[in-house]
Amino acid sequence: MICVFIALSIYGQTRTVKLEKGRYAIKEILASIQTQHQVIIFYSDDVVLDNMHFQVDQANMPLTRLFAEMLRPYNLGVKNLNNSVFAVFSESSSFSETKDTIAGLVLDTLGGAVEFASIRLFDQNKRLIAIYNTDQNGTFFITD
Numbered sequence: 001m002i003c004v005f006i007a008l009s010i011y012g013q014t015r016t017v018k019l020e021k022g023r024y025a026i027k028e029i030l031a032s033i034q035t036q037h038q039v040i041i042f043y044s045d046d047v048v049l050d051n052m053h054f055q056v057d058q059a060n061m062p063l064t065r066l067f068a069e070m071l072r073p074y075n076l077g078v079k080n081l082n083n084s085v086f087a088v089f090s091e092s093s094s095f096s097e098t099k100d101t102i103a104g105l106v107l108d109t110l111g112g113a114v115e116f117a118s119i120r121l122f123d124q125n126k127r128l129i130a131i132y133n134t135d136q137n138g139t140f141f142i143t144d
Contacts, residue, residue: 015063019056026052026070030088033063034109043088044104047076102142106134113138 017033026048030041054070061069067078071088079087106114119140121130134140 016060017063017066018060021056021059023053023055025050026054026074029054029056029066029070033066037063038084038109040085040107040109040114041088042085042104042106044102047090048088104140106138106140 015037017029017036019029019032027050030043030048033039034041052074071078075091077089077091079089081087104119106117106119108114113136114134115136115138117134117138117140119132119134119142120128121132121142123129130142132140132142
């Protein structure tokens, strides 16, 4: 079994996220985190779906708690790699059994494509098993 962690991450555990109470799409919350903390959060639209929502009950939430409460019900996780980029990934067995293609788009905090970004693939023991690069449009494809 291979778990995929794309080499991207965000700030430390003491950071808080300011949100108005209410129900939000997870993609909207991820965008807000990127704006507030000037970080990159990487995810695939096949992993974070448009119909995934989270009920914000506290205006200021610690970042690690927000990620845990928001992502866990959907069997998603997040990997902090270098305090400026995060990768959201699926923890479900159906994702880890997928052997065809993993594709994605790497964007900067302003929404622009990141050309020739390094994408690193790790196994479940956090060993680096492959390195890929985005193309001139910020897209990448990992084929089994």
